[in-house]
Amino acid sequence: MINIAAIEYYLPKNILTNEDISREFPEWSAEKIKTKIGVESRHIADDAETAFDLAFKACEKIFKNYDKNKIDFILFCTQSPDYFLPTTACILQDKLGLPKNIGALDFNLGCSGFVYGLTLAKGLIASGVAKNILLVTAETYSKFLDKNDKSNRTIFGDGAAVTIVEKDESKANYQFSVGTDGSGFNNLIVENGAARNKAEQPTLFMKGPKIFTFAVENIPMLINDILEKNKAKLEEIDLFVFHQASSYMLNYLRNLCNIPEEKFFVDMKNIGNTVSASIPIALKLAWEKGIIREGLKVMVVGFGVGYSWGAGILEF
Structure with a gap:
């Protein structure tokens, strides 16, 4: 029913290591953080870098090998949008130079957002509304973290992924x-x-x-x-x-x-x-x-x- 045609991702250039965190909070060693969380470093967006910026760069990567004119719907999942309004997906359509006869919407969801995005994509494809969907998942949780919140700063990193979901009759119709x-x-x-x-x-x-x-x-x-x-x-x-x-x-x-x-x-x-x-x-x-x-x-x-x-x- 649906096929994952391509996936690309982009991570900010700034890197926050366990050693960096340990210098701020000496009671938390780098090894302790690694053992507890399973993370040694994470990427953090610049002050002026947003979820849209990360998503745009991921999209640039994916369209090096995929015809962007085939896209007929954008689903943008984020909980850190650039604006309350307008919809970030609309801005992405313009900045990427995608066709104007396509749908574009944001949905606010976190850690289950990719799976929910797949269910939305499948529904759009099953109803005949779309055939090739750009599913964008982008987040900059670091902008919500207090600098003294050592626990959450060890866990979260910023990043964006772009997935192209296509209609494919040869694939099984798995339920979500x-x-x-x-x-x-x-x-x-x-x-x-x-x-x-x-x-x-x-x-x-x-x-x-x-x-x-x-x-x-x-x-x-x-x-x-x-x-x-x-x-x-x-x-x-x-x-x-x-x-x-x-x-x-x-x-x-x-x-x-x-x-x-x-x-x-x-x-x-x-x-x-x-x-x-x-x-x-x-x-x-x-x-x-x-x-x-x-x-x-x-x-x-x-x-x-x-x-x-x-x-x-x-x-x-």
Whole structure:
């Protein structure tokens, strides 16, 4: 039904290492951060560099090998847009010189954003609205982090990924599974800067243990649901690519879901948690390393802020 035709990503040039953080917070050694989070360095956007800028550079990379005039819809996922309005996807259409007879919209979602984007893309393709969709996932969470928030500064990195989703009748019509529990909205939140508390500086607040518990309670059920919907068995999936949250959480979830280590892809050592961009970046890295090959079935699983979660099976 849908095919991932291409993926590219872009990371800002500024790099924040564990050693940099340790110099600010001597009680946190570089090795401790690596052991706990699984990250040694992460990329941080310049003060004047936005999610749009990162997305634009990723798009420039992808259009070196793909005809941009084939694109007939843009889906732009971000929680750090350039403006409250207009829609960043509209600006991207103009700056990239894409045709004007295309659709373009933003959607606000975090760590499950890529999977939700795939569900939207599939719906647009199934309804005949579009055939070749530019799915953009770009985030600059660093702009919401307090300089004294040593915990979140070790986790999050900035980045953008661009995925071209095409209609392909030769691919199986796999079903997606999504879920929402808004009761946990305030456990990962930027409370200030929008309409409810607009006077104050936007600052990200995260209750890590609450997010961990949410994932543990919901992801095993999500895996079972997506397998059931597609009449598939766990052993039939060739590779699992979860949202790259932290190495500790990912390894815990892998064991909880009985996924073999050799089928579970984690690569965030020099990237960090890039929120909605983390899964497509991981897919690209796995492809470059020869881990993903043509014909493989890959399950993608996103979860986090919202709370929201989603999973799907991709056939490469």
